[in-house]
Amino acid sequence: MTYNTPEITLTARNLTRRFGNREIIRDVSLELKRGEVLGLLGHNGAGKTTTMQMLTGCLSPNSGSIEICGIDLARQPTLAKAHLGYLPETPPLYRELTVDDYLNFAARLRGMKSVDVFAALARTKQRCGLEAVSKKIIGTLSKGYQQRVGIAQAIIHQPDVIVLDEPTVGLDPAQIREVRTLIRELGNTHSVILSTHVLGEVESICDRVEILNRGSLVYSGTTAELDKLNGVTGQLEENFIRLTEAQP
Amino acid sequence: MIHLLALRELRSLFTMPSTWFILAALQFIFAWFFLNSLQAFLDIQPQLAQLANAPGVTTIIGAPLFNMVALLLMMLVPMFTMRLIAEERRNQTLSLLLSSPLSIRQIILGKFFGLMIFLSVMVASIPLMIYSLAVGTHLDSGLLLSNLLGLLLLIASYVALGLYISTLTTQPIIAAIGALAVLVGLWLADIAATAENSPWHLISPLHHFQSFSTGLLDSGDAVFFLLFTSVFLLLAMKRLSNNRIYG
Structure with a gap:
């Protein structure tokens, strides 16, 4: 491509x-x-x-x-x-979802096929240092982690x-x-x-x-x-x- | 894409403890009302038996139950619709949706169907309760189906209205009060208007539900619900795309 x-x-x-x-x-x-x-x-x-x-x-x-x-x-x-991948001033997080669920949703929303999402999810979590919190509810994370989840949703689909x-x-x-x-x-x-x-x-x-x-x-x-x-x-x-x- | 948004909506709903609480409380109210009307039916059954053309159990228990649910949902649906857009706006998640490859139509329909599925599950217990009577008696399934169809159409119109009002504001609570005010206002205007051909009857969703409730499938009423729902969904789409223009 x-x-x-x-x-x-x-x-x-x-x-x-x-x-x-x-x-x-x-x-x-x-x-x-x-x-x-x-x-x-x-x-x-x-x-x-x-x-x-x-x-x-x-x-x-x-x-x-x-x-x-x-x-x-x-x-x-x-x-x-x-x-396009976009991280606004305030990270656009659904606080009641877990990190995995949220990133999965973000990837699918950007038109990724569900077969590709799994690998993308693992790669992005590794890149943003989110592996340890992947099962946690976003609302319970610290501001720094929330910001990282925000960055992760912007790059998960490898946008140009x-x-x-x-x-x-x-x-x-x-x-x-x-x-x-x-x-x-x-x-x-x-x-x-x-x-x-x-x-x-x-x-x-x-x-x-x-x-x-x-x-x-x-x-x-x-x-x-x-x-x-x-x-x-x-x-x-x-x-x-x-x-x-x-x-x- | 629409199903993705609808699923996200459902997932968020079911992660909130308040949703489960409301679900439980409602089922309790439904069951309580059902058992009360069943008791009342059993009490008057001897007298009914003497009538030549007595109303059946579906008419005496089913229809009032559906009517009660219709009224109750009028108060409850705004509590669910308030979050739809207003909260996305307040939490800044709307920019995630707006910057994603989605059309405004998909966003609105995703939200609409997400909540519709949830509310359908919520009222699914009502036909089940009534069907439990089939063990001991014969039910009028036509009347039951017409009631169920009417209720779903009614819910759709409530959700569409609430969704539109939710697109107007950033504060969920204002969206809830606004939708409640409009729905209760329409209902009060409807019951206060005594004249048979008053225009208030024409625009009140609950009034159009009445014919379904008596087992009458009136295409005029069905068209009313479809129009009411689509008008407010279209208005919501319009308002959300104006978001890009007015910020």
Whole structure:
């Protein structure tokens, strides 16, 4: 299947989104290639979550178009969404189910055949470190485990595009490191887009960065470029703050 | 996909202790009512025997039992429908469904059938109770079937209405109160309207159940239930797809 998948997995063109009269997202365009981790950066309220909701079809843009693996999200939503895995800000968990039941449901929901689900379930649990809790009720798990279950449901069906909204929130330092390694690993074979406001995260896992400020893209380039925007390396944080404050 | 969602709905229902409690309590109420009407029937049986065209045991025990269940479910169905969409929204699980390769129609129908299966299981004990009388007497199975069909159609209309109201809000409790208010409102308007041709009779589901309850299979009433159910299911689909537009 991989040989005929297009190199560019996600394209968003001129996305605009209004809530009432307020323009939350203004003319945002993104492109994501296979084997790439893209970090979406910005202050709180910059529009990161709204952008991700539009990319995953949970919210329709007022104008602009989105293509996932060459399929238009507005015209053929079910086909396009089959290539998608999404972890929203709050993990979408049915707290009364066990981890196994929930992941099984998530896999089937994404159109996996029941014969493939078993292997996918074992692989994903191993990847996310969920083997020990697989029979437990999700509601009884700690926040860190719940976040991992959230990540697991987004990757269980091996989607081409993985959208993660603040994946490391609420995890302890050891778990953050594990999750970062996992995302890096996923980034080798899939495309990952993640939002964060932790700059260290960007530095360690993202190939490319897009910075959102008040609904517009103010910067787009590789992480290394952002790091030495002024010619001096190691200026990631300063550059980020300068870029997000420069706008009126 | 629809069956997958319906199964998930059932699984979630049966993992909650409150579901089992309600099931048990209801079976107790059903059985109690059944035994009471059986006792009443046995008490008046000598007098009935003297009538030329006496009503049978199905008419005296079965029909009132179904009517009582219809009324009871009017209060209970909103407690089940409230969670359907409102809770998905509150727990943020709706974004899992919306970002999955599903159509809105599948989501709504999955929820609808999931709850319909549950409620059908819940009322399945009623025909069984009545059929237990077949050991000692002859039953009017036509009347029984018409009652059962009417009850299922009635439940479908309750569920569709509750499901629609659940799509309107984020708070399950508001969805429950809203659905209860509409259902009780329709019922009260129906029984308060004394005129035979009052329009309130036309829009009240319980009124349309009455002909099924007397063993009359009126296609007009059946069409009413189908229309009522599909209108609210369509409205629910419309509202859920607007979710993408209004956020």
